[in-house]
Amino acid sequence: MDSWVLWLLFLLSVVQYPQPMGDVLDEVMRLQMELCAKFQEQERIWLEWEVEQLVLMQSGASWRDLLWSALQPWQVWPFAGLLVLFLAVWFMWRKRSCEAEISGEEEKEKKKEEEEEDETWAYDLRWLLEERIQWPVQDLQTGCNRTMALINNFTTVLRRSLSGTFYPVLQEAIGFGSAFEGWTAREEEIVYQVLVPLTPPLGHIFHLERDTDQQKPGRNFRVRVELECRCPREYQGMNMLCFQHHPDVIRRRTRQPNLLDSLCTDSYLNVKKTVHWFCALVGATWRRLPQSRSWHLVLLPSKRSCNLRLTNGQETFQVKVLFGMQRHISDIFISSRYRGAQTPSTMWPETYAVAETKFFRHMARQVPQDSSHLKCLQLLACVLARKDFSIHSIKTIIMHLLHTVPVSQWHRRHFLLQLSDALEHLRLSLEKKHLEHFIVGNQRLPEEIRLPPDVQRAKPPNLFHGLAQDPAAHSQAMQAYLDLRHRLARVLAYGHC
Template sequence: LIDNFTSVLRRALSGTFYPVLQQAIGFGSAFEGWTAREEEVVYQVLVPLTPPLGHIFHLERDTDQQKPGRNFRVRVELECRCPREYQGMNMLCFQHHPDVIRRRTRQPNLLDLLCTDSYLDVKKTVHWFCALVGASWRRLPQSRSWHLVLLPSKRICNLRLTNGQESFQVKVLFGVQRRTSDIFISSRHRGAHTPSTMWPETYAMAETKFFRHMARQAPQDSSHLKCLQLLAHVLVRKDFSIHSIKTIIMHLLNTVPVSQWHRRHFLLQLSDALEQLRLSLEKKHLEHFIVGNQRLPEEIRLPPDVQRAKPPNLFHSLAQDPAAHSQAMQAY
């Protein structure tokens, strides 16, 4: 569905200076083979953005230590397309003659369209894409049998599709790839007051790639996904985050021999995961699975700074808040 959308939109955007939409990447539980809820299925996809002709994206790391996680901004620059020896002379290029190009193409550049102070703006980008989706829906074959509703959201394009008998959601995020790695900076919010020009780093695509790798390595009757699904279904009701539960399972998958994930060892797997959760809660420490992990499968590509970084503690808030830690231990 999203690939159909991006294909239609790419044709519509041809000749403009909007971001170039790349093939969508599915991530999260629906693409990993498990789900924590029995409600409406939610598919999450990330649409990578690349700069249009005559533009360059520069990723700038946010150094504000008060903000959680690793965050970036996307500075947009007009590209100099002059031969070096003619730079500064009377030749048309985006950097030196933006007004002439704007007048000749009758198209504003990306700085005019979706940027705030030369930085790509998440909210403007989402609003632009949602408007395109609404205008293009009737061109898709799915529109003949499905009804589309755009749900309100500021940093993602949230779609609900229904056909009278079933329904599902598609949450579309946008991102910029960090070089050729599996790490992206994305439009996902981080906290209630995430600035519109902030793009948090996301590791979700790398995590989904890890689960696909394990699906190829694990025994055919492996129950690691069933174990994850059961734990997530039960523990999320006790206010444990799904991501922390998933992180524990990923650590176990990366350390326990795959031969021990047979279905007959299901209760042992469950016990190991719960014990690991207990130990992590007691220590108030659970290391991020992707950041700083030197033992990932070779096919998962990390930027050098992510690979060398100190793994964040997902239970940092428990270490800072004794009351929250006590509550978490009681919930366990």
């Protein structure tokens, strides 16, 4: 609008008639020049605006052209494919990232749940083993130490009393059996078993003869006693009488009977006579022991062992003393232990109890500190009825498992698993009517357990041999196994053996 007004004023100034010269002319010229200057400024502004609009229009056209050229049909599909591929890769990466985050969180949650479950399981099992099941409360280690101190005091006093006589020489006692292995079968009074090895006195020799009677179970021996010849030609420079050739002279001079006259039957050492002799010595020397000041001693009747009961008004325990001879330099002994009603008094059955106790002590150093093997053995022995199986059969199964299952698997958390393995081993053995002895014929025992060559090479006896010979006994044993499982389930449920 302003431009049209300026143009109109300019035209009027041109077409008007001439004005007088002078000051008027100067004023007119000044106004014309100002109008021209404003007109030019207005033109410049107008041109700049048009240029800007033109630039903007050209710029928009170039983008449209560029976009159109990019979207030509032969170029659209590669571009679209790249775009789709990019989006697919991004989507997959994002999905995997989310899945990794979710799986990581799930794994953490699962691990946390497993840890909580393990803690709950460990607590439940500890509650079952320590609080639910009523285990015997006696301190076995204290009882074992007390027993060994008592018997060693006895043997020390008796050795001094028997010096100069021709009775067997008492060696250091050896503890064996369940108490010395760290477990006990029942809650009543515990019996601590010890073996007192015997060696021949001066002038005597022991010969161990294997019994060839196959009708008797196990490996049995007899101890033939001979007088030793010590004639001067055999012992140069020694002025002594010969026990073999001058027994009457020695008997008259020493006023002591030789071993053949006192404890033997037909030149064989008699178990019953030996036990009676030792029990008489115990009764006669009891007052000389320091334990007599605080304990009361009672000798219990027995034919093949010396059974002692000691009480102090608060505690009571029993000690069963067996006698035996060592076979070679090994952990195998022949002993006075009872083996059936028809066991002759001159028969000394071979025992592997000392080797078994050494095996349990060896395993105690190998298994975890809170191992479950003794709890497993003790629980099975606790619910075992005497008529079902011998406790030694259950003990043999546990020893076989200890020898084959990795020691790390005997952790307390695996208690029920090992209990199940023991029951399964028992079931299979009953079905096969075969359970091998653990010590005899076992050539993979720890080196510290020493076996005589004939024991190591022998064929392991079958502890269930009788079941194979008697079908009725086998049926009863299978039923007893089912009863055992039933009693075990009740113990785990109610906590009472």
